Amino acid sequence: MTWNLRYAAKAGAVAALTLGAGAATADVKVGFIGALASDAGRSTLRGAQIAIDELNEGGGVLGGQMIELVEADTGEDVTEGIKAYEYLAETAEVDFIISGSIDDVSLGWLPRMVEYQIPTLDTWTSYIGIIDKLVEDYDNFKPYFMNVASDEALATLYIDFGKDILAEKMGWKSVVILQEDTAFGGAINGLVSQLLAPEAGIEVIDTITYDVATVDFSPIFNRAVESGADFIYIISSVNSQVVSSQYVKLQVPLAMTGVNVSALGQEYWEDTGGAGGGISTLSPVPSVGFALDPASKAFADKYVALYGDSRPKFPHFNGFNAYHGIKQAFAAAEEAGEFNNSTWVTAMEKQDIVLEKDGEMWLRYGFWQPGEVEPRTGRTYPHNIKFDITAPYDDGAPSMVVIQWYEDGSNAVVYPPKYATGEFQVPSWVR
Known part of the structure; x- marks a missing residue:
């Protein structure tokens, strides 16, 4: 497996530098884990890159620090996924991980997340069993968030x-x-x-x-x-x-x-x-054929301008999830003062982006709170995206x-x- 370093010092930076080849040391490191050969993986990676470029272009984060994006390829393989997570934790020493992994791969590296306690956001995986782990053992699994509706x-x-x-x-x-x-x-x-x-x-x-x-x-x-x-x-x-x-x-x-x-x-x-x-x-939303709100359209237009000549030429839902998820993770870090602590988890739980179209809620990037009960199913979904499964769908995004x-x-x-x-x-x- 090969891993690459990506340094986003300004908007539009897309050059990948090989680890150990003299790349500049960033102040904050974000790790990407997913299959670089898949549309889903690239969509997450590109959404994250655009968000990081915007944050760096705006003067950085946490008092002007620059963000570096480190890539770890899973190849959609469970064993390689575990190695990839270990690399991001031990070698790259990232502060935050954003995932475009498929369900089986996320299940593979999840014990490593518990071990390293690195804040991690899944943008593709929807496996309800992972959310169940937070229900059963919140203290160990609390650095994990999933901003796609669960199964x-x-x-x-x-x-x-x-x-x-x-x-x-x-x-x-x-x-x-x-x-x-x-x-x-x-x-x-x-x-x-x-x-x-x-x-x-x-x-x-x-x-x-x-x-x-x-x-x-x-x-x-x-x-x-x-x-x-x-x-x-x-x-x-x-x-x-x-x-x-x-x-x-x-x-x-x-x-x-x-x-x-x-x-x-x-x-x-x-x-x-x-x-x-x-x-x-x-x-999941936004999907193909989905009418976009202005904020989502602005992101999609930027994505197409940068990557429209290669696949995926338009972001999958997880590309949107990665873009908003990066913004939320750093907003939480600003409030907490850093990543990888209980204060960051508490701040991340409060993140809530409401996107409107024609004056009504269209999409929402918020999270179910620990112990909060969803009325239709009668159960809890801690750290899962705040989906709405009851008409008229005015309290969150459709699942x-x-x-x-x-x-x-x-x-x-x-x-x-x-x-x-x-x-x-x-x-x-x-x-």
Whole structure:
């Protein structure tokens, strides 16, 4: 594995310097951990870089200190992720870590976070099991924050979509679940399976678990069709473009919705060779097809100006999360006087960015407090982003939205109604 140092002394600085090659010593170090070859990883890295550039350009932080961004590549591998976290803690000696890791990798390095007690913000991982660790052992896990809605909130939004659109509008009453064999897949499947029948009136009649390296999905789709289900629920965060394109090319005669991570980026249409029409998926916000508030649009415009010639050409949701998360982490550090202490955690818990569009709350970057109960689920989500899963969605950001790619290559948000920019449709080959 190779690690690089990135020094952001002024806005727009993008030159990467190799560790030990004489790079200037920064006053404050931020570590990035994620897969540098993935769209999700690069989106987090770039969002963080833009925020750091702006802070440095504004005169620095904590009395004029400059911020340095240190990269550690996980390669989406658990073992490499642990090594990457150890590198940031022991060799680079960073003050704060921002993560674009997938769920399994975050679970891998999480014990290291407990050991080193470095303030860490996850911008991609949504695994509810990590938040549960804060519920069970707050003192050891309190440096950890997650500014994307956790799996349970995601599942709740899907249940609402299932009830309002799939059951009531489409008349569908049964589903077969296609689940990748990952921690993410298992978590989402468990939550959706438990709630679909009692809350949406949709019965799960079969679950098919597949390896993330699968390249031929025809037997899996055949089994799904033979199950007699009304539609397919896909749970895929790895190599999702493969299952997507094969679904379209095989003209599978069932609609397919669910969680399809490849469909979250603007490169999806190109990645599937134009064979992505009809796919709908839950997405954290901001998503493709999402109408942006002015502040989010200003960030996206800056991102496109800097990185629009390479992928991801437009920030994924975690790019927005990284941008705002860096700003919040340093605002907390200013209040606490430094990172890596209980005072910083307390200050970070109070961070709350409300973004408005047309005079109403559109997005919110705040955090659930320890012991604060979310009324619909009746449970606590300490240090998770302050999501709102109860209409009219005026107390926080929506946990997720449902987006759809149409057969002409366009995309739109189709649920919930407040954020919809288009209508849910089944593919033309599905009756």
